[in-house]
Amino acid sequence: MTQKLDLLDIQGNIIRAYGRFGYPMARYVFFNIRHSARAREFVGTVTDRVTTAVEWGEGPGQIKQPDWTVNIAFAYQGLKQLELPRASLSGFSPEFISGMKDRRDILGDDGPSSPENWDPIWAENRKNRDKDVHIFIALNARLPALLEEGYAWLTGVAKQYRDAVAILNGHRGEHGALYDYQDVKAVMENGQPTAKEHFGYTDGIGDPVFEGAPNYDLNVRGRGKQLEDGSWAPLATGEFLLGHIDEAREYPPAPEPILLSRNGTYMVYRKLHENVATFDAYLDEQGRKYPGGKELLAAKFVGRWRDNGAPLVKAPDAESKQKFDAEFAAADQAGKDKLLSDFTFDDDMSGAKCPFSSHIRRINPRASLQMVKGSKPGSMIFNKDAFDTPGALSNRRRILRRGLPYGEVKDRSRDDGNHGIVIMMLNTDINRQFEFVQQEWINYGNDFQEGSDKEILLGNHNADNKFPSKAVLQVDPNSDQAPYMLSKIPRFIETRGGEYFFVPSLTALRMIAQGVVDPT
């Protein structure tokens, strides 16, 4: 029997990437708790306004789509301040308890990405009790005025509970000014919101599809899990929601009581600065040398063309790209999604189209990790007998990605402007999913037979002459072309802060607010 989720109990940001549902802007506000009992009342008041995952409609009896949404999550320190029982607290995962800063070595947050360089709100977090980040509240809105409306509501509630919670300042904005909130919004082109980030790539394609999510059966191809017979199935719900069966046919580890964790999940919040000048300069310099030209090279970094996100496995060169573009232009929304997501690496095992170190291959290798060396130098072939299912090595490493760009690029010749992306990743096991991908697939390349080569775009590259970062762009092993080597890759992305949060269900929120969480 297929899974039917209680969408009224699940927070809306878990199921929906709001940016794709007509909410191109958001504001993230973080609170420090000053009085536990009153802070629980604050949580209760906010909970009444929290946006669920329910399906919206205009018909009678249907819930109307709101003008702005509210979602809430807690850092471990926050749950402690809300006085959850110790037996419940100790059931949370060790990495959630430790927090993102403590995991810097695993995440590769070194050099310019190290916590002492983070925005003050994140640098001060977990150093001084009064500066600890306890509560996260996200407001997403359709229009700027509506975002202000939502923010006015939230600051009104915060004022009402000013003895209990304080808004934390310290988000860096324009010219180093510090703000009470983190603003994010879609990059605009001709007055219209786009799905682009500041390097010019189309973002947010191919989010995983899991059982029970609305319409999961419609877009499972390329976004669920690859099966042996070439078909696709949705991923197990328990990879993304606690209290449900995961890909190992088990319940993911979660705190007691089950009502506290069920329909909730963990959220990884990361503010990533984009060095646009460094990126442009490197792309220009290498693009002049790269035989395929600059735009193909940009596509090789990510595995998708920058303009419309066309996957390289479907459009590996200019000619096939033209064909793809024609098809893409003619397709409806569902057709477009299919064109962008419905592919495998089965016909590109040697990485000639989509390089092993490109973004999409590293974060979701699909069945391509089940490879062994072929007879020709540089060729890899599918080792289909090694595992039960083609996705055996990747189905437990999938992550829901939510996020929007922040800031604006005013001067592309400078790195130090206020521009980047805030990404929120949702999974039921931060260590097994997010941290593994970050450590093993983004900042290391051994699983891809690429030695210590990092993912080209997100890797914590070191351009230092002693240990320069490099990546190889493979070519067809049957051709006489030489692989192209990207050398001395500089760091394009720098971490500016973040923390691990727990996103409870609506039931759990009400229990937390009432102080009735009881693990016995």
Add this chain to the structure above:
Amino acid sequence: MTGNISGNAYALTILSPIKDGYTPDEIAYADLIRDRLQGWNMEHNSPMAKVPQTYLCRFFVLDDVYTESLPGAGFLDTLSDLLPVVPDRTRRNALPKEDHLQSRYLVFSCNFHGGAGGDLEGYLRGMWGAIGDRIREIWGYCYGFEQVTDADTFITYMKKCQLPAALFFNGSNDEPLEEQLKALYLKQELAKFAAENQGLDAATLRRNFQAFMQRVAPTNLAEPTWPAGKYRI
């Protein structure tokens, strides 16, 4: 012990019983050995890096064997469980006894290049020659080590402490250590060369490659190459 040989690799396992005594400042010999071994971690490089042909090695002090659970549930156990006439004491006595070691042991396990014949004596002689004083600092509190005075007596002693290791994971590619280090060095340098010279015309590439070959001297195993046994970059 031919079971210790896989290709050109030799798996050496040594268990040396540690004397049951303590120093004037009341540290048990076994604990002192462990402290000294942990001190090796703090040195710039492992003393074992000086021992020729060492692929990899590990030291630890074995305090006792670990008991995971009592074995049981064979047919007779199940039968005796089902028969209430079997007294509890009899049933317990029939279970296997818990095992313990009679002393604490210094364990040294090592994979080295021993050639097709597995030249253990040659390896141990090299070890004594390279780090004899460091060996004494670790093994000095083991039973019988007082008889070790030179390479020959060290070989005799180690052979007495040796355990067969019929199954082992050979994580090396079988070549002598200096060959492997040179190969890794060449691989890394060639990757750098490829990155720095891609796209050049054939004549320049050829000229640069000749200069490269001169510099890296592929047939010279002594230099330039990687040094053995790096703890940290």
